[in-house]
Amino acid sequence: MEQSDILLSETIMDASGTDFINQAPKQKTSSGPSLGSFFESNATKVRPSLNDFKKELNRSIRCDGSVSELSFSVNDSARGLRFDQVYHKKEVLGEGGFAVVYRCIHKNRRHSYAVKEVHNENYETSGENIIEEIDALKRLRDVPYIVRLLDVFRGPEATHLVMEQMKGGDLLARLEEKVVFSETESRKISRKLIEAMVYCHKKCIAHRDIKLENILLSDRMDDTKIKLADFGCARKFIPGEDSLKSLCGSPQYAAPELYMHENGYNERCDIWSIGVVIFILLGGYAPFEGSGMELPRIICEGFFDFPAIYWGEISREAKRLIKSLLVVDPDDRATLVDALDSEWLRRRDRESFYKTAQDDGSSVFEAWVKFQKETSLSKLKQSEHSTNEPSHSELTEEGHDSSEPGSSSIPSDDEEDSEEHESESH
Numbered sequence: 001m002e003q004s005d006i007l008l009s010e011t012i013m014d015a016s017g018t019d020f021i022n023q024a025p026k027q028k029t030s031s032g033p034s035l036g037s038f039f040e041s042n043a044t045k046v047r048p049s050l051n052d053f054k055k056e057l058n059r060s061i062r063c064d065g066s067v068s069e070l071s072f073s074v075n076d077s078a079r080g081l082r083f084d085q086v087y088h089k090k091e092v093l094g095e096g097g098f099a100v101v102y103r104c105i106h107k108n109r110r111h112s113y114a115v116k117e118v119h120n121e122n123y124e125t126s127g128e129n130i131i132e133e134i135d136a137l138k139r140l141r142d143v144p145y146i147v148r149l150l151d152v153f154r155g156p157e158a159t160h161l162v163m164e165q166m167k168g169g170d171l172l173a174r175l176e177e178k179v180v181f182s183e184t185e186s187r188k189i190s191r192k193l194i195e196a197m198v199y200c201h202k203k204c205i206a207h208r209d210i211k212l213e214n215i216l217l218s219d220r221m222d223d224t225k226i227k228l229a230d231f232g233c234a235r236k237f238i239p240g241e242d243s244l245k246s247l248c249g250s251p252q253y254a255a256p257e258l259y260m261h262e263n264g265y266n267e268r269c270d271i272w273s274i275g276v277v278i279f280i281l282l283g284g285y286a287p288f289e290g291s292g293m294e295l296p297r298i299i300c301e302g303f304f305d306f307p308a309i310y311w312g313e314i315s316r317e318a319k320r321l322i323k324s325l326l327v328v329d330p331d332d333r334a335t336l337v338d339a340l341d342s343e344w345l346r347r348r349d350r351e352s353f354y355k356t357a358q359d360d361g362s363s364v365f366e367a368w369v370k371f372q373k374e375t376s377l378s379k380l381k382q383s384e385h386s387t388n389e390p391s392h393s394e395l396t397e398e399g400h401d402s403s404e405p406g407s408s409s410i411p412s413d414d415e416e417d418s419e420e421h422e423s424e425s426h
Contacts, residue, residue, distance in 0.1 A: 083153040145196035168217025181286040209233040210273035265408035268330040275325025302328035317344035
């Protein structure tokens with residue numbers, strides 16, 4: 001691990017400097033009111049406001065690598081239990097060079113989780129840092145479209161990260177079955193992936209290993225319900241500086257600056273990787289291919305095209321977005337906000353108007369008028385509460401799965417269920 005990355009690392013501590021990950025777990029005491037007593041004592045009083053509830057919830061979340069009982073009922077490491085006392089290890093879900101992901105069953109609750117088992121010595125020598133991965137996942141714990149960390153068991157030889165299980169597999173395996181994703185599906189996936197990265201970069205975290213294998217599906221029946229996983233290469237960055245140094249990630253997805261940098265690079269390397277992902281989803285193949293040392297040279301040249309045999313029916317807006325993301329010079333590369341503002345990601349799917357009309361019993365024209373009114377109203381509200389950031393990408397730190405981050409002018413992906421190929425004129 002390079003010295004500059006070590007300087008960026010941040011052990012998870014409280015204000016007093018106590019290391020909550022490595023210290024022995026504290027025993028529960030009766031001092032101080034519990035969250036349960038809070039609600040008990042308020043049962044006959046006026047119902048607490050939402051802000052009061054949030055404050056009490058935040059107070060209940062421990063900083064020792066686990067989530068409180070109120071959040072996910074996964075808090076076993078805080079009780080001093082070992083991993084093997086709590087979970088039955090089942091089949092392997094995935095395997096890398098320095099870690100294995102198992103499906104594990106909780107012995108009491110009988111729920112299924114994905115558990116990443118990391119052998120500490122191998123992980124550290126690989127240039128990755130388990131403390132930084134845990135820190136990144138803790139910072140992004142409540143972010144939509146990012147796999148949730150639920151508990152951490154830190155041992156002398158191995159660390160176990162307990163995460164929600166994504167039962168749909170990864171996008172690469174799904175692509176091998178489908179060959180390509182439809183433009184509608186690709187748009188939904190791309191929008192969610194970009195919004196996930198907006199959250200990451202707001203927290204000053206660069207992922208540095210965005211690829212199809214690290215984008216997981218939560219539902220076998222819906223190929224657009226995705227979450228970003230594997231933050232083993234993630235690092236905190238300093239905004240406005242080229243503070244990242246290590247060459248990491250996957251060769252076909254790595255940005256040119258990772259191969260060419262002399263004085264470091266910045267978080268825009270993630271934007272290039274997103275461009276590669278979108279290209280593969282729509283085209284069914286990678287934009288840059290080569291063997292050995294040939295691949296870095298090809299990536300740094302940045303040349304790619306859209307052969308008509310594969311791209312003839314793909315919209316010009318989609319190609320325009322890809323071109324803006326796969327720019328060799330990171331200073332000229334589109335930003336995440338630029339991508340969300342692109343015509344391709346902001347466009348309302350034609351088929352969704354037909355669905356709205358069918359659901360409401362109205363005509364397609366009436367459905368379109370309704371959408372225009374909703375859009376105008378949302379823009380009016382945005383102008384009244386404008387900030388320095390574009391209104392459609394005001395992504396709060398308290399995001400939830402029930403509503404997508406982004407503006408109301410961009411329709412919710414869950415409201416769109418059109419699976420047909422888009423019939424656009426090119």
